[in-house]
Amino acid sequence: MTMFKEEKPVLQKLLEHNESRIAITTDMWTATNQKFCYVPCPHIEGVIVKVLMDCLSQYCLENKISTVVVDNATTNDAMMKILMDKFEKRSLMLKGDLLHLRCSAHILSLIVQDGLGVISSAIEKVRDCVSFWIPTPKRIENFEACRFLD
Template sequence: MVILHEYPLSMVDHIGFREFLHDLQPLFKVPSRNTLKSDILKIYEYERAKNMIALEKIESRISITTDMWTSSNQKRGFMVITAHFIDDAWKLQSRIMRFIYLLCPHIADVLSETLLSNLMDWNIDRKLLTLTVDNCTTNDAMINIVLSQLCTHSLVLNGEFFHMRCCARILNLIVKDGLDIISGSVEKICDSVAYWTVTPKRFEKFELFAR
């Protein structure tokens, strides 16, 4: 439940939650926060080992996506690495391989070292197909470092198409540029909506003019 809904570990200390569990089953012993943390880590290690075996056995190549994410409350940078592959039933599968906190600065050397370490750890460095990243100079430099450390003979066409640029990120940049051009018109429309909907009387008047 805690993993599924991303509840805080401290919820086992909440009086209301403990009373609720006691009403359901008075004999049930609520685990401590440390026990809960230990159980979650055991589940993680079990799932990680199972996925590592699965990735080693699959015949298809593996595509990697990686991105940086900054937490809104702590302002800390995290790197997530995800593997994508086609299973034996021809279904697309995705597995989060690593979600790690990275110390600043987030330069190409740090990113490439973390990525390569993860690929070696999962033993998939010779089964790679592509690496998809955001379109920025830091990622370009990271790709060059990664390619210099990998065996290019194990890559498709010696890694010629190894670097894939994130289409969603490119599309996002295109849309932002387009919205900048019409930002004046969009602002006027927003101001008009805000003006006519501020009171019921104005809204009724607007509907009258519309009719």
């Protein structure tokens, strides 16, 4: 925290004078080690927008945002509608048409989880087989002997 407190003003000054656009990715989770930005309860769109805008203002980024990447939570959809009104339209690229982007990693994770759900019984059977065959060298020998039988 000491290093953060020392470096924060340096970063703020650097970002304030930076003329480039910034793309941000944001997500919320409850974790005991998450101390970067506290979001008070309830975690509804208005509260999230206020905290995000305060954070962007601290670093002079409110007029430099190109995109905001969030997951598919309905709260994020509502948050992005409010957030769009908080930004000056002229500061947004393409009038904000690309401001709200969905996290492709989150979407891919959802697809993979659905796929794993479909094949979960087969995965369980493979795990059971592996657990049966590998505990002793004799079982491994028997398994290897069986694999060449046709």
